[in-house]
Amino acid sequence: MTNVDGLTALGLRAGERARWRRRENERWSTGRVAAIEADGSVRLIDDKGATLSLPLDRLEVGKAGPRGAAGWEPASSRGARTEQLGLL
Secondary structure, three states, X not given: OOHHXXXXXXXXXXXXXXXXXXXXXXXXXXXXXEEEOXXXXXXXXXXXXXXXXXXXXXXXXXEEOOOOOEEEEEHHHHHHOOOOOOOO
16 A cells, blocks of 8 residues: 555545644644554644644644634544535
8 A cells, every 4th residue: 555545535635735743732833734654643744844743643744623713623533524526
């Protein structure tokens, strides 16, 4: 399985906005999804260009709300949802 296949299986795309917290009482850090690691964690690139890997359940990804407003959803719930693929 390639990194692209792994991301697609989880409902993610390379370059997608993401946020995470290392501990519950810390501020959110933001960055972009990069790839899937061999152990199944998600490789991220933060806003400063540093790379880190986190488990899927510690990650939230950007989404558009019902009226188009930007929001966040847990990455683990996105993989469980089915959605129609875009054409071309």
